[in-house]
Amino acid sequence: GQQLNQSPQSMFIQEGEDVSMNCTSSSIFNTWLWYKQDPGEGPVLLIALYKAGELTSNGRLTAQFGITRKDSFLNISASIPSDVGIYFCAVYTGANSKLTFGKGITLSVRP
Amino acid sequence: NAGVTQTPKFQVLKTGQSMTLQCAQDMNHNSMYWYRQDPGMGLRLIYYSASEGTTDKGEVPNGYNVSRLNKREFSLRLESAAPSQTSVYFCASSEWQGPLYGYTFGSGTRLTVV
Numbered sequence: 001g002q003q004l005n006q007s008p009q010s011m012f013i014q015e016g017e018d019v020s021m022n023c024t025s026s027s028i029f030n031t032w033l034w035y036k037q038d039p040g041e042g043p044v045l046l047i048a049l050y051k052a053g054e055l056t057s058n059g060r061l062t063a064q065f066g067i068t069r070k071d072s073f074l075n076i077s078a079s080i081p082s083d084v085g086i087y088f089c090a091v092y093t094g095a096n097s098k099l100t101f102g103k104g105i106t107l108s109v110r111p
Numbered sequence: 112n113a114g115v116t117q118t119p120k121f122q123v124l125k126t127g128q129s130m131t132l133q134c135a136q137d138m139n140h141n142s143m144y145w146y147r148q149d150p151g152m153g154l155r156l157i158y159y160s161a162s163e164g165t166t167d168k169g170e171v172p173n174g175y176n177v178s179r180l181n182k183r184e185f186s187l188r189l190e191s192a193a194p195s196q197t198s199v200y201f202c203a204s205s206e207w208q209g210p211l212y213g214y215t216f217g218s219g220t221r222l223t224v225v
Contacts, residue, residue, distance in 0.1 A: 009151060030210065040218070042217050042219055044216070045214070050210070092210045097209045099156075101154040103152060
């Protein structure tokens, strides 16, 4: 099946720091999404990207759709404790365009 | 509150037991999905239902069956639970399939098979 690569599996940062994470694939996709999963909850959509090269912001979050359509980046600025959670990239795959997720990056923020 | 409701939230089963995970959405969505989440594996699609009356296999369907009971409800059944099915199960729904329609997820069912 399609594979989205997210690494490292875990990241540890200090409150107030910026953090950047990326998601890559060997295949081309026309839509890239970023989800966040809070502990004990289901994933929630943060940002959706629909156009190659697109840069979209949502508060302290900024995401970019790579120009090659094979990658995407998510940046979090001035991190706060509630940023902890698992961050997934996702794309639509298959004939019926179902959502496929990367393995996720667990973010920890030290006060 | 509008959204996707999953029951139960926690369950412990013995190997070989059966159970049904329930999912209901009140957003009048047409498409519904079941995913499982394992550490370091992300979320993997088990089964989906594009619309009422249809179901299809996803990436990891073995050991599971589903029923789209009506437009609101989509259940996942484990006929003979195995330890490998220990996981967190998420139900999701979307208005229709396709990139223009976002998914809403439930809060999950944490299943342990001993």
